[in-house]
Amino acid sequence: MGAPDDIEAMVRARLRSLRAAQGLSLGELSTLANLSPSTISRVETGKRTLSLDVLVPLARALQVDLDALLEVGDDLDVVIRPVPAHSGGRTTWALSRPTASMVAVKVRLEPRRGAAELRVHPGRDWFYVLTGRVRLHLGERQLVVRSGEAAEFATMTPHAFVAVGGPAEMITVFDRDGQRAHSHSDGGNPQP
Numbered sequence: 579m580g581a582p583d584d585i586e587a588m589v590r591a592r593l594r595s596l597r598a599a600q601g602l603s604l605g606e607l608s609t610l611a612n613l614s615p616s617t618i619s620r621v622e623t624g625k626r627t628l629s630l631d632v633l634v635p636l637a638r639a640l641q642v643d644l645d646a647l648l649e650v651g652d653d654l655d656v657v658i659r660p661v662p663a664h665s666g667g668r669t670t671w672a673l674s675r676p677t678a679s680m681v682a683v684k685v686r687l688e689p690r691r692g693a694a695e696l697r698v699h700p701g702r703d704w705f706y707v708l709t710g711r712v713r714l715h716l717g718e719r720q721l722v723v724r725s726g727e728a729a730e731f732a733t734m735t736p737h738a739f740v741a742v743g744g745p746a747e748m749i750t751v752f753d754r755d756g757q758r759a760h761s762h763s764d765g766g767n768p769q770p
Contacts, residue, residue, distance in 0.1 A: 585648075586628055592647055594622045596640040610639035641672060660684065667741075673749070682751045687712065687741035694738035701753045703737070704730040710746030712739050 597607050597618075604615040611618070612635055620626035621636070637644045641663055660671035667688035674682040687710075694715050705712070706728040714721045714729055715738040722742060723729050731737065733752070 586624070589628060589633075589647060590622055590624055593618075593636060593640070596642060597622075600640065602640075607636070607639055611635040646675075666690070680751055680753055682749065684708075685739075685748050685750055687739060687746045687748070689741045689744060694740050696736035696738050697733075698736050699733050701733050702730060703733050703750060703752045704728065705739070705748045705750040708747040708749065710744055711742040712746045712748055713742045714739060 597604075602610070604618050607613075608615040608618055611632075613632060617626060617632060618636070621628065621632055626632070633647065634644060637647050641661065643659075658673060658675065660673055663670050663672075667690045669686040671684040672681070673684055674680065685705075694713075696715055696717075705723070707723050707725050709725050711725070712723045714723055714731075715736075716731055717735050717737075721729065739748075
């Protein structure tokens with residue numbers, strides 16, 4: 579185990595990295611964690627002591643176990659225990675480590691009314707439909723991807739996903755640029 583100063587520096591760096599990877603501003607994270615932006619800034623910069631009263635809400639808001647945030651060993655677990663996060667008609671489970679270069683997420687989509695909000699961001703997305711059917715909006719095109727089928731596309735094309743005719747579940751994989759883009763509008767939950 580490293581010296582206490584090394585461990586604190588590592589935890590502070592992880593907090594900053596997780597916030598940045600999820601595309602969250604200090605203000606957005608403060609709303610999710612119910613802490614002031616200045617408190618979070620002081621934690622990240624080492625001007626505030628690390629304590630459970632700030633680490634627990636920050637870990638929850640960043641969707642990471644407190645154990646993972648404080649992990650100091652070299653032999654990292656290979657088992658990920660996903661925790662569901664709900665936003666509107668979407669439930670997500672992070673399937674990769676928060677610090678991984680590629681992000682894997684299981685998504686359950688509920689059918690919804692209204693037009694899909696198309697997004698663009700750098701990178702590529704890939705998804706595999708586990709159950710149901712997903713309508714992939716790619717610019718002006720709409721493609722139905724069925725259970726057992728996969729799709730990959732450049733994400734600079736405006737895109738969105740919608741469940742068709744009932745709930746659908748899929749696994750999606752994207753890079754960190756994609757995670758930042760997917761996380762902006764719903765409080766940090768990856769949103770393809």
